[in-house]
Amino acid sequence: MSVKLETANPVRCFKARGTEVVASRLAEHGPRAVVCASAGNLGQALAWSGRGRGLDVTVVASRFATVAKLDRIRALGARLELVDGDHESARARASAVARHEGIRLLEDSLDIETCEGAATIGLELVGAEPSFDAVLIALGGGALATGVGHVVKDLAPGTEVICVQPLGAPAMTRSWHSRRVVTTDSTDTIADGVAGRYPIPSVVDDLLLVADDALLVKEASIVAGMRMLLHHAGLVVEPSAALGVAAILENRDRFAGRHVVTVICGSNVDMDAYHRWVATASP
């Protein structure tokens, strides 16, 4: 197995690939104020990309979001608004803020820049030697999966594109299997970065074009994946970044002998929780 490391950068996740495009366009053509909802990583990236360009960045997040992510959003100078409820409440509030203040709403996975940013990871993957038999991608809102998936299917159609989501947050995966939007009432997973409930219809359509499969994995497998990445690669990762390894652990025969890569999409964790997770006995 190979890993595509997307955490060795100032925001410790892949999201700045998209926000750099967004922020540079806003800095040129305005408006100079932008708001996004975020589980924490998009918010950090937008704050980071906006700061150097003098943009006025507002991030709306759930008050239950990962503390380390919220702290970094504040430290990067963005205005942070916390809402009760989960990530879907934050999305609704960000939309209202944008309407009320007349500023740009950046919508993850819907706005094409967020997918194009992720797609540049795909360009780096298809250039690898030897080529990959399968790419395992964390599935949340869908920007990473559709962005990477489109490039891989265009330039390396023989490479399998497999999305992975937690059993506790299965809305996009169920939508893909049903070929229509399926929502859920709640989420229950440590993988905070992919815990959405309301898939965006056009993103589901897009995912249907590029994904060869979508798998659901157990929480214990995510933890085992995090532990493996720590012990075998020295990588501290957030739960969402371990979804690909979790899928391999749950489907060993399927991936045996194949050249598989997974995108390590983020490493923003609360260290206390992280220590608690990786210190527990192997499942």
Next chain:
Amino acid sequence: MSVKLETANPVRCFKARGTEVVASRLAEHGPRAVVCASAGNLGQALAWSGRGRGLDVTVVASRFATVAKLDRIRALGARLELVDGDHESARARASAVARHEGIRLLEDSLDIETCEGAATIGLELVGAEPSFDAVLIALGGGALATGVGHVVKDLAPGTEVICVQPLGAPAMTRSWHSRRVVTTDSTDTIADGVAGRYPIPSVVDDLLLVADDALLVKEASIVAGMRMLLHHAGLVVEPSAALGVAAILENRDRFAGRHVVTVICGSNVDMDAYHRWVATASP
């Protein structure tokens, strides 16, 4: 503070920058057998660089070397010979093996390729914007310090080059301050990658040309540095890679307000020892 990350590669350290040059030259012009002494990282890198080119690689190491490093050297297909005693015993044995078998001896820090490989890190550092006021470099045999130091002093002479070594393995630092080779009878440090006792005279001469200062740090500061890199950057590092942070912690006033970078030179640790180190109370 900025970090220059040299661990996101297959051997989790900077050493392959040099061994790639060595191995490619050997593959072209022979001999096809090579031996080196190693505390573990050079050996991994030479094994990795040699494997793809069909070279016959022997690594000599102390039997007290970090287990994770020895395991990786074996896994990469090199012949591993363990000696009683410390790294200096391994150096003597490697030299004897080379003479006896008539094969190439790769001597870290003495052979110019090992310094030139490290020097490419310097090229990447001097290209950074904004430029650095100081570069903090782990000091062991001297390849990293002289390689990076020569480039920085040539291309960015205003940048301070500061070497850092543990108080428990001070031979090179004492040599630099005395302007002549100073040896020690023993070493006592967790920073296994820099624990030499017999500086190479020509490397000391080289270091005198490029280093602006050489600092010694306490073990507790190294551990505090490892803990900071884990908590603030999500980086698992080996003790030698935390020397620069340790120097900042011990000399806060000197570095306050300055743009400082340190090279994260390796992340090969025994995880049990690592957990023990970072779990202890802050000094």
